[in-house]
Amino acid sequence: MTSARYDRMQYRPCGRSGLRLPALSLGLWHNFGSVDPYENARAMAVRAFDLGVTHFDLANNYGPEPGTAEETFGRILRADLHGHRDELVISTKAGYRMWPGPYGDGGSRKYLLSSLDASLRRMGVEYVDVFYHHRPDPGTPMEESLLALDQTVRQGKALYVGVSNYDAEQARAAARFLRELRTPFVLHQPKYSMFERKPEHGLLEVLREEGVGCIAFSPLAQGLLTEKYLREIPGDSRAASPHGALRREAITEERRAQLVRLNRVAAARGQSLAQMALTWVLRHEAVTSALIGASRVSQVEENVAALDHPPLSDEELAEIERVLAGEG
Ligand code: NDP
Numbered sequence: 536m537t538s539a540r541y542d543r544m545q546y547r548p549c550g551r552s553g554l555r556l557p558a559l560s561l562g563l564w565h566n567f568g569s570v571d572p573y574e575n576a577r578a579m580a581v582r583a584f585d586l587g588v589t590h591f592d593l594a595n596n597y598g599p600e601p602g603t604a605e606e607t608f609g610r611i612l613r614a615d616l617h618g619h620r621d622e623l624v625i626s627t628k629a630g631y632r633m634w635p636g637p638y639g640d641g642g643s644r645k646y647l648l649s650s651l652d653a654s655l656r657r658m659g660v661e662y663v664d665v666f667y668h669h670r671p672d673p674g675t676p677m678e679e680s681l682l683a684l685d686q687t688v689r690q691g692k693a694l695y696v697g698v699s700n701y702d703a704e705q706a707r708a709a710a711r712f713l714r715e716l717r718t719p720f721v722l723h724q725p726k727y728s729m730f731e732r733k734p735e736h737g738l739l740e741v742l743r744e745e746g747v748g749c750i751a752f753s754p755l756a757q758g759l760l761t762e763k764y765l766r767e768i769p770g771d772s773r774a775a776s777p778h779g780a781l782r783r784e785a786i787t788e789e790r791r792a793q794l795v796r797l798n799r800v801a802a803a804r805g806q807s808l809a810q811m812a813l814t815w816v817l818r819h820e821a822v823t824s825a826l827i828g829a830s831r832v833s834q835v836e837e838n839v840a841a842l843d844h845p846p847l848s849d850e851e852l853a854e855i856e857r858v859l860a861g862e863g
Contacts, residue, residue: 630669
């Protein structure tokens with residue numbers, strides 16, 4: 536492992552906190568489960584860290600089987616990254632179904648606190664850097680979920696807390712409640728890409744105002760915003776995988792036509808489409824980090840190299856808007 540890893544990566548603040556994240560972070564939702572080859576998972580994580588990607592994002596249920604991505608990451612930590620714990624930002628979450636019965640899903644204090652304990656055991660770490668509530672739970676008062684997050688910090692099991700998939704209003708309420716508790720609430724994790732722009736309708740502004748960082752998940756729309764689906768669905772892609780969350784039906788002829796045009800804009804910049812999609816997400820001042828996934832080392836390398844390119848010009852941004860709006 537090289538010690539030059541910090542020379543090229545950009546580190547951007549999480550809102551008004553002292554925590555900085557790499558502009559690109561690596562998520563372990565796919566390709567790190569018990570069904571996936573360990574050596575490939577290991578190679579991706581180690582290469583990412585070598586390139587300055589200090590942040591690894593997990594959740595209790597990542598696999599498949601649920602929980603096994605945390606086990607895989609624990610194994611990589613012990614094999615390759617031990618001695619580097621203080622250089623890493625490790626996050627995990629709870630909020631989706633994890634075990635049977637009423638206490639294995641949602642946002643209750645009962646679920647969140649026991650889930651974090653189980654995550655720490657699977658990864659073999661004493662604490663995580665960020666613990667998230669994975670999604671709002673209409674069946675639990677939001678204050679209960681947030682007080683449970685606060686407790687994880689007071690227990691020393693999380694250094695910071697975050698929420699994911701909360702809408703703008705919920706995010707504002709969470710920020711205000713946690714500020715009163717003096718809980719270090721530093722991150723919101725929404726889905727954000729050229730094909731998913733909901734955060735632009737209020738959420739990003741709320742995060743900027745409240746001083747909370749934003750880490751955008753699925754910035755490549757699960758691989759759609761790359762060159763792989765321009766002509767067909769390759770057999771080794773997420774859309775073709777039995778474990779993949781990307782549905783074949785998402786790749787319509789209209790989508791393909793848009794991708795072809797976006798690819799032309801990227802090519803004119805000397806960038807791949809994946810790289811341009813990442814540059815696009817990072818253009819927003821509220822966005823701290825783009826949270827990518829990868830199925831092979833070369834994707835990690837290509838995506839990190841997006842940071843070597845200049846920001847998008849006004850003309851390029853306007854052309855992208857025209858493509859996304861389906862114009863001319
Ligand atoms: P992306 O949109 O980055 O999609 C990643 C996939 O795109 C890869 O697995 C790979 O799929 C393909 N890909 C990546 N780079 C390239 C490239 N350069 N060229 C061609 N194909 C490429 O993100 P994910 O959807 O994986 O989400 C990232 C992370 O976000 C997750 O791991 C998780 O940590 C987090 N997340 C959080 C959620 C939440 O509710 N909070 C929900 C979903 C994700 P292929 O197999 O086709 O090669």
